[in-house]
Amino acid sequence: MTASNTPKPFTPADLLRSLAAGEDLSGKTLENLDLAGCDFYGANLSNTHLSGANFDRAILIRAELQNTDLRDASFLDADLRGIDLRHANLSNANLQNAYLNRANLMGANLSNANLTGVKLQLALYDRHTIWPDGFAYRKSGAVGPGAQLSGAYLNTAHLRGADLKGANFLGAYLSGADLTGANLEGASLSGANLQKAFFTGAYLHNARLNNAELQQVDFRAADLTGVELNNLQSIAGADFYRVRGLSESNRALLKGRDSKELDTWNPFTRRTTRESLARS
Numbered sequence: 001m002t003a004s005n006t007p008k009p010f011t012p013a014d015l016l017r018s019l020a021a022g023e024d025l026s027g028k029t030l031e032n033l034d035l036a037g038c039d040f041y042g043a044n045l046s047n048t049h050l051s052g053a054n055f056d057r058a059i060l061i062r063a064e065l066q067n068t069d070l071r072d073a074s075f076l077d078a079d080l081r082g083i084d085l086r087h088a089n090l091s092n093a094n095l096q097n098a099y100l101n102r103a104n105l106m107g108a109n110l111s112n113a114n115l116t117g118v119k120l121q122l123a124l125y126d127r128h129t130i131w132p133d134g135f136a137y138r139k140s141g142a143v144g145p146g147a148q149l150s151g152a153y154l155n156t157a158h159l160r161g162a163d164l165k166g167a168n169f170l171g172a173y174l175s176g177a178d179l180t181g182a183n184l185e186g187a188s189l190s191g192a193n194l195q196k197a198f199f200t201g202a203y204l205h206n207a208r209l210n211n212a213e214l215q216q217v218d219f220r221a222a223d224l225t226g227v228e229l230n231n232l233q234s235i236a237g238a239d240f241y242r243v244r245g246l247s248e249s250n251r252a253l254l255k256g257r258d259s260k261e262l263d264t265w266n267p268f269t270r271r272t273t274r275e276s277l278a279r280s
Contacts, residue, residue, distance in 0.1 A: 012038065019043050046084075091130075105129050105142070122154070126163045143167070190228075205245075214238045216266055220276075229253060236264035241276040251277065 012033050018025060019040070026047035036056040044064045051071040055078050062082040074094040081099050087107040095110075097117040106126040113132050120137075125144035131137045139148045143159065147167045154169075156176040165185045175195040183203045190210040198218045206226040216237035225245025235257055240246070255262070255277055262274040269276070 019045075051089075106144075110135075122157060124159075124162060216264075216268070218266070218269060219243050220269065224250070232257075234261055235273055236261040237266040238273050239266045239269040239271055239276045240273070241269065241271060241279055 010028070010030055010033070012035050015025075015030060015033065015035070016038065025045060029049045030053065031049060032052040033050070034054045035058055036054050037058060038055075039059045040063050041059055042062045043060070045068055046064045046066040047068065049069045050073060051069050053070070053073045056074050056076040058075070058078045060078060060080045060083050062084075063080075064084045065088050066084055066086045068085075068088045070088055070090045070093055072092045073090070075098045076094055076096050078095075078098045080103055081101045083100070083103045085108045086104050089109045090113050091109050091111045092113065093110070094114045095118050096114050099119045100123050101119055101121045103120075103123040105123055107128040108125075109130045110132060111130050115132060115135055119141075121141040123142040125137065125142050127145055129137075129144065137144075138146050141149075141152070143149065143154075143157070143162065143164070145163050145165045145167065147164070149172055150168050150170040152169070152172045154172055154174045154177055157174065157178070159177060159179050159182055161181045162179070163183045164179075164187055165183050167184070167187045169187060169189045169192050171191040172189070173193045174189075174197050175193050177194075177197045179202050180198050180200045181202060182199070184199075184207050185203055185205040187204070187207045189212055190208045191212060192209075193213045194209075194217050195213055195215045196217065199222045200218050200220045202219075202222045204222055204224050204227050208228045209232070210228050210230045211233060213233040215234045217235075218239050220239055220241045221243065223244045226247075227245075227250065229250050230253075235254060240254065255274075257273075262277075263272050265272050266276075
């Protein structure tokens, strides 16, 4: 009797053993696996085919699932905090009551997904993210273009290169946040606490920073064309070295601040605010 050449189906136990052994699973076909309750903390499942898989109540904290096929997969009550789902296909997936806090959803396809009760605080999306029809993603707590984050607590948030065009951060708390290279065109940051935040190389065309707290903010090489800077709370230690687009009226407004603010040293860039304005 001739032995069958049909490969043995991949089982959940096989998957867990492969992950533990550090095997490269990219390109693997793993559809319809029952992985309910499994622990995939930090696992790399990028570029795999997991359509129809059952991840109910599973732990996928900080897991990597870039470009992964997750069509029709179920993540009921799953913990997906900090997961990387860039360009993943989650169409028709069940994410009911899942925790997607701080997840990266840039370029992800969530069309027709069930997002009932999903937690999206600080999850990152961009203009390429596809959301289910009618889902109010801008008010979900997620961060991206047009997000409504008035009064939100985003202290020390990692938002490097994020697309935040037109986002509303009115009165938000962004102290220590990293917005290096972020797109903040037309964003509202009025009344926001931006102490020690990094806007290095950020694009702030027509952004509103009226009444904001700018103490020790790093604006080096940022584009401040058309930015509003009225009634600022403090600019002590803020660094404007080599900013672009700063109007003469705004430059005069900043240089006219109290000498205690202008002569405050920025411990990170090792310049005073006055020196940074003189060289910008």
